[in-house]
Amino acid sequence: MIDLETVQYVATLARIHLEKEESETLTEQLSKILFYFESLKKINTDTIQPTSHVIFLQNVFREDTLKKSLTQEDVLAIAPKHQGPFIKVLRVIDTQGI
């Protein structure tokens, strides 16, 4: 149903580093689950509209008025690392080509 290579590819999409053993276990478990999903294929849904949400809502607007929101201090305080007014992460831009 799903092979090891696909599992490893999906893991990169999901940004989860998997050890080889974990990928193998997941390949087996996800295959069983995907096999269970096969039953859906038998249902004719050619003329059926998909439901992504159960209550009918469209463009929920509000007045564009000023109101208090969270402070910068509040938000920075929950980040694992911060410096000055910024959340601190490792370098994103590769300097080698510059």
Added chain:
Amino acid sequence: MQLFKEKKLSPREVAPLLWERVKRSDSSLHAYISLEGDFNTPVPLPEGPFRGIPIAVKDNICVKGRLTTCCSKILEGFRPPYHATAIERLLANGIFPFGRTNMDEFAFGSSTETSCYGITRNPWDKERIPGGSSGGSAAAVAADEAIWALGSDTGGSIRQPASLCGVVGLKPTYGRISRYGLIAFASSLDQIGPLTKDVEDAAILMNLIAGHDVMDSTSAHVALPDFRRSLRNDIRGLRIGVPEEHFTQGLDPEVEAPVREAIETLKRLGAKIQSVSLPHSQHAVAVYYIVAPAEASSNLARFDGVQYGFREEGVDLLSTYGITRAKGFGKEAKRRIMLGTYALSSGYYDAYYLKAMKVRTLIKKDFDEAFSSCDCLVGPVSPTAAFRIGEKLNDPLTMYLSDIYTIPANLAGIPAMSIPCGLTKGGLPVGLQLLAKPFAEETLFRVAYTFEQNTAFHERNL
């Protein structure tokens, strides 16, 4: 509550007494992962008509400044800068969050075995699971370690543990209660709801927390009734449907017997019982395990070690994401993120996600049809009573099937309730599930209250 009415006990005396009780009994259950303060030195209590009454809160509902982790390592140390709307509304009435209850990591589970803080035991039999994912909330209420509790229900996470622990649990209509501050699992399915000792307490809590909220644009603009007014001991003439698909393969006869007996009781009390069919409900588990992980994989993308909680640094930002998520998420969380990512990925979207959304439409139509001739549906909550610790943990698909009767209500967005209706021969609680059309919680309350007033299952002490 009786003691309050007789003025033998004032609400502010409750918290210290409860604190003592939890200290004594929770070491063998582990319903709570943390408690608020030390009540020997009184904490300042909020003003309001219910001043000083404590409530147990599931660990995925934000309380400002208090650890809120979804029982996951990836939210280690996270203290939200705001209250969930439900908490805000309780505080405005004087009710304060007393402790955080255990849950499956990110509410992914039916047994409360995947929490990073360890398992919770069922107070009726400590070798068994309390159900999940709101297992801590259900166990706390059942063991008199809480007066009432908040949980959340995405596929049965309030009703199944309520059933397995012998308490009342309500999943309101989608949109009835604001999801603001409920850490998202599957945004089109999640609802906050009460777990209580009896039906009246559930109605009282609903009166306090339900209603539209500008902070959640999916909360509904509908009239809010006084739910206590629907607590009437009268179901004469009410049309109650019994979905035949909820009594098929996999239903343990030990569960079926008390549920059938409960239906007889409802009939004796004047309800008109009729058989109905929900032909697509057999596909609900497959649909759910595509839709819910798909939404979860997207919602949980925000946990990458940058803005909140736990971070494990790698050599660069990309590897930091990968390692943080590898170490921060448990096995079931990874499994669901992988499943959801796969179902949404290019080339598989139509076969899985789009197909599941179409079958979801059919499941919803089945209910529309059933409610054209019935006011309420009744059936079992879970195919078995509480199972043994570890029994299903390494077999994800079997675990998923324990939500077979609860999942359809989430997919259709309708309200559903679990009330105690008996015991197995082995003495484990069994719940009766009541379902009604969208925003018809009043019907659920009326049927549940009538059943409760004419039976004694809710009074049974451990």
